[in-house]
Amino acid sequence: MKRSAPQRIVVKAGTQVLLSEDGFPSLGRIFALVESLASLRRQGRDVLLVSSGAVGLGARRLGIPTRPGTLSLQQACAAVGQGELMALYQSAFGRLDTVCAQVLLTQEDFSDPERRANLRATLERLLKMGVIPIINENDTVATLELGRIKVFGDNDKLGALVAAGLGADLLLILSDVDGLHERNPHQDPGAPLLREVAAITPEILARAQGSGSRGRGGMATKLESARLCMESGVAVVIARGEGTGTLERVVSGEAHCTRFLAGPRPKGDPLGPWLKEAGS
Numbered sequence: 001m002k003r004s005a006p007q008r009i010v011v012k013a014g015t016q017v018l019l020s021e022d023g024f025p026s027l028g029r030i031f032a033l034v035e036s037l038a039s040l041r042r043q044g045r046d047v048l049l050v051s052s053g054a055v056g057l058g059a060r061r062l063g064i065p066t067r068p069g070t071l072s073l074q075q076a077c078a079a080v081g082q083g084e085l086m087a088l089y090q091s092a093f094g095r096l097d098t099v100c101a102q103v104l105l106t107q108e109d110f111s112d113p114e115r116r117a118n119l120r121a122t123l124e125r126l127l128k129m130g131v132i133p134i135i136n137e138n139d140t141v142a143t144l145e146l147g148r149i150k151v152f153g154d155n156d157k158l159g160a161l162v163a164a165g166l167g168a169d170l171l172l173i174l175s176d177v178d179g180l181h182e183r184n185p186h187q188d189p190g191a192p193l194l195r196e197v198a199a200i201t202p203e204i205l206a207r208a209q210g211s212g213s214r215g216r217g218g219m220a221t222k223l224e225s226a227r228l229c230m231e232s233g234v235a236v237v238i239a240r241g242e243g244t245g246t247l248e249r250v251v252s253g254e255a256h257c258t259r260f261l262a263g264p265r266p267k268g269d270p271l272g273p274w275l276k277e278a279g280s
């Protein structure tokens, strides 16, 4: 089936994509991602990036070898790493004459109607001016986000909320796997890739088996986010964030990835069912 190319795209890049095994930023992957985002923007598409990596980058900068355990240490790492992350993006986008903007969000920015309306207006204004918003959780001040929370607690969910709230055509989740496999490919390298998912059933959910060494949400939160998006009429793709041209291949429908089909757009508030589910 021929799909129409998405016009408004939210791309979520996980820690596993942005950082190398040794905890240093993966400049090759970050710069390739930036080039693709800038190119999609030049084609006239609305592009937003939800970027993880702040805690991991900060931990490396502070000489903490593994993922920090305590909340205050994670928050301190995020404070250090977020600046480093934005410096990288700004320097890369700047070389391509593309303007990017930092947007740090908390749960209340979605659950409070006034703040949500304000956030939406600001993002729309940035997109209208051709700016690429770079979104992350405001980890340093928002204690709930670093534990497990109601509305969002990881960037997969944050990406889904942004995509649904802005009526995006596509949420593209970049990770260190080609998509959803029948079993975790790090444990079973021969596990086949599922190319298309029409509904998030209990059988599909059961395929999520853990996360990578530095990622937080793992496959389970990606599937949960996919479900919420599909119910809001937003298509989702999970694809490998390594290598060049992935975004372009996803947009043209040629990527080796998993596609989650969008359901019909609901009437009324697209985030209504989520906020209700979360008890907000």
Ligand SMILES: Nc1ncnc2c1ncn2[C@@H]1O[C@H](COP(=O)(O)OP(=O)(O)O)[C@@H](O)[C@H]1O
Pocket (backbone or CB within 6 Å): 013, 014, 015, 016, 017, 174, 175, 176, 177, 179, 180, 181, 182, 183, 184, 185, 186, 207, 208, 209, 210, 211, 212, 213, 214, 215, 216, 217, 218, 219, 220
């Ligand atoms: N069925 C599955 N198919 C693919 N990956 C899976 C599956 N089950 C669990 N995973 C794990 O999900 C990880 C990706 O999630 P995560 O570690 O949170 O990465 P990111 O930092 O990109 O968000 C993979 O590295 C893999 O270990």
Ligand SMILES: N[C@@H](CCC(=O)OP(=O)(O)O)C(=O)O
Pocket (backbone or CB within 6 Å): 013, 014, 015, 016, 051, 052, 053, 054, 055, 056, 078, 136, 137, 139, 153, 154, 155, 156, 214, 215, 216, 217, 218
């Ligand atoms: N906000 C955190 C990332 C949280 C998160 O969801 O991480 P990941 O599972 O790697 O996408 C950070 O910037 O380190």
